[in-house]
Each structure stands twice: as structure tokens, then as C-alpha cells.
Amino acid sequence: MGILDNDTVIVDAILTKKGRQKLARGESLGITQYAFGDTGVDYTLYNPDHPSGSSAYGSAITDLPMLEAVPDENVFLRYKLYGQGERNVQNFAYITVENTSITIPKQPLKTKSVAQTIIPSVFNQTVESTNFNYRILDIRGLYLPNLGDTAGPTIAVSMTNYQGDSWPGTAHPDPVIANIFGHQGSLEINAMSLEFSATKTLGVEVSQEGAASAFVTLTVNANKSV
Numbered sequence: 088m089g090i091l092d093n094d095t096v097i098v099d100a101i102l103t104k105k106g107r108q109k110l111a112r113g114e115s116l117g118i119t120q121y122a123f124g125d126t127g128v129d130y131t132l133y134n135p136d137h138p139s140g141s142s143a144y145g146s147a148i149t150d151l152p153m154l155e156a157v158p159d160e161n162v163f164l165r166y167k168l169y170g171q172g173e174r175n176v177q178n179f180a181y182i183t184v185e186n187t188s189i190t191i192p193k194q195p196l197k198t199k200s201v202a203q204t205i206i207p208s209v210f211n212q213t214v215e216s217t218n219f220n221y222r223i224l225d226i227r228g229l230y231l232p233n234l235g236d237t238a239g240p241t242i243a244v245s246m247t248n249y250q251g252d253s254w255p256g257t258a259h260p261d262p263v264i265a266n267i268f269g270h271q272g273s274l275e276i277n278a279m280s281l282e283f284s285a286t287k288t289l290g291v292e293v294s295q296e297g298a299a300s301a302f303v304t305l306t307v308n309a310n311k312s313v
Contacts, residue, residue, distance in 0.1 A: 099153070099155060099156045100156065101156050101157075101158055102116075102158070103158040104158075122164060124163065124164040126154065126163055126164065127151065127153075127154045128148060128151065129148065129151065130148065132145075132147035132148050132151075133145055133147075133148060134147060179211060179298070179299060180209055180210065180211045180212035180295075180297055180298035180299070181209070181210055181211060181298055181299040181301075182207050182208070182209055182210075182219070182293055182294065182295060182298050182299065182300060182301040183207065183208050183210060183301055184205055184206060184207050184208075184293060184301045184303055185206040185208075186206075186303070187301070187302070187303055187304065188303070188304045188306070189203045189205065189276075189303060189304070189305050189306070190203070190305075190306045190307075190308060191203050191276065191277060191278050191305070191306070191307045191308060192308050193308050193309065193310040194310075196313055197310075197313065198280050198281045198310050198311065198312065198313060199280045199310065200277055200278035200279075200280070200283075200307070200308070200310050201277070202232055202275050202276065202277035203275070203276055203277070203305075204273050204274065204275045204276075205221070205273060205274045205276065205291060205293065205303055206273045207219050207273070207293045207295075207301060209295060209298050212297065212298060216295060216296075217271055217272050218269045218270065218271055218272075218295070219269075219270055219272070219274075219293055219294065219295050220266070220267065220268045220269065220270070220293070220294045220295060221265075221266070221267040221270060221274050221291060221292070221293055221294075222264065222265070222266050222267075222291065222292040222293075222294070223264065223265040223267075223276075223289070223290075223291050223305075224262070224264055224289050224290045224291070224292070225262040225263060225264065225289045226246065226254070226255065226263050226264070226265040227255045227256060227257050227259050227262065227263050228255075228256055228257040228278060228279055228282035228283055228287070228307070229254070229276055229277065229278055229279065229307070230254040230276075230277060230278075230279055231244065231265075231267070231274065231275060231276060231277075232275045232277055233274070233275050234267065234270070234274075235254070237254070237279060237280075238253060238254075239251075239252050239253040239254060240254060240265075243267060243268075243270070244265055244266070244267050245265070245266045245267075245268075246263050246264065246265050246266070247263060247264040247266075248261045248262070248263055248264070249263040254279065256279065256282055257282050257283065276291075276305065278307050278308075278310055280310065281310065281311055282310065282311075283307055283308070283309045283310050283311060284309055284311040285309050286306060286307065286308055286309055287306070287307045288304060288305070288306045288307075289304075289305050289307075290302060290303070290304060290305070291303040291305050
């Protein structure tokens with residue numbers, strides 16, 4: 088990922104592999120949907136005490152370097168902007184989690200790990216639902232205790248690039264994205280014993296229909312040895 092020149096670039100657009108194939112064949116790209124995100128924006132820089140007045144409150148934010156587009160939503164659209172097109176709506180529903188950064192530690196003097204729980208809540212929603220969707224960006228070496236034992240997942244979990252009946256281990260060559268739809272409440276995550284020889288960091292997206300998503304950074308400590 089690179090940094091673009093704010094003074095000269097207005098829009099940076101790149102095509103996915105599928106888009107390049109269609110363009111090479113002279114076909115229409117057929118774009119019907121789009122999404123906006125604010126990955127790379129630090130809103131803590133907003134300064135209502137700026138000496139230059141209200142027009143400069145957000146100057147530190149708008150002066151941030153723009154990130155070069157990447158055709159991977161797991162990298163570039165980790166933080167999506169949500170809206171349904173309504174006018175005069177001041178507050179959309181959004182999801183928060185108790186901890187946006189979670190670490191799965193190793194048990195002392197053992198090769199097992201200690202499960203951690205993602206606990207989401209919804210705000211500004213008329214009827215709060217307790218069902219959430221979870222998207223784990225690489226579940227290799229992990230398992231979900233309340234959605235299957237260490238032998239394998241239940242049918243509630245769908246995984247990309249993987250067809251096995253058991254949870255995929257770290258030896259699987261490609262990242263495996265796990266999707267859990269309509270799960271009741273919090274989600275418990277743990278690491279398989281003896282799977283991690285080094286620390287690993289991955290992302291978990293928590294979503295719900297009609298609300299802006301939340302993103303959790305999950306770190307897994309090594310548990311290969313005692």
C-alpha cells in the first residue's frame with residue numbers, strides 16, 4: 088500500500104482481476120454498487136479549539152496522506168461508512184465492542200491457549216437485536232468453542248477456500264475467511280493447541296443489518312511449546 092499526493096490526485100481507482108478480464112474482453116464492467124470507507128482516517132485529530140476557528144477544526148484530518156487503493160476489502164474497506172439515503176437523520180445505528188483489540192494468550196506451562204470473547208452492542212437502534220454476523224479474516228489455527236468443538240465446526244460457519252470437515256490448521260496454505268451469520272450474542276474464539284509457533288494478528292468484523300460494523304484486531308500468542 089502506498090501514499091498518494093493529496094495535491095494532485097482526486098480519485099484513485101483500480102480494477103480487480105475480474106474487472107481487468109472484462110475490460111480486456113471489451114465487456115462492460117457492470118458496476119451496480121459501491122461502498123465508502125474511512126480506513127486511515129484518525130478522527131481524534133479533530134480540534135474544536137483550533138486557533139484559526141471552525142473552518143480549521145478538521146484541517147489535521149483533511150491533511151492526512153491518502154492511501155493508495157487496494158483491491159481487497161479486507162485491507163482497504165475495514166471501516167465502511169454506513170447510510171441508507173435518508174435525509175435529516177442525525178444518528179445511524181452502529182455497533183461497538185467491549186475491546187477493539189483482543190489477545191489470545193497461552194496458558195502458563197502448557198501448549199493450550201485461553202479463549203477470548205468478542206462482546207458487541209448496538210446503539211441508536213429502535214429495536215436492538217442480539218443476533219450478529221461475524222467475519223473472521225483468517226481462521227486457520229483457530230476454533231469457535233460455542234460453534235463446534237476442536238474436531239470441527241457446525242454448519243453455522245461457512246468458510247472460503249476450505250472444504251474440510253475440521254477446523255483448518257495453520258498448515259493450510261491459503262487464508263481461510265470464516266463467516267458466521269445471525270449468531271446469538273457474543274462470540275468466543277480460541278487457538279488450537281500447538282498450532283502457533285509465532286504471534287499472529289488478524290481482523291474480525293462484527294456486523295448487523297441496519298447498523299455500521301465494528302472491527303476487532305485479534306492477536307494470537309505462540310503456543311507451540313511449553
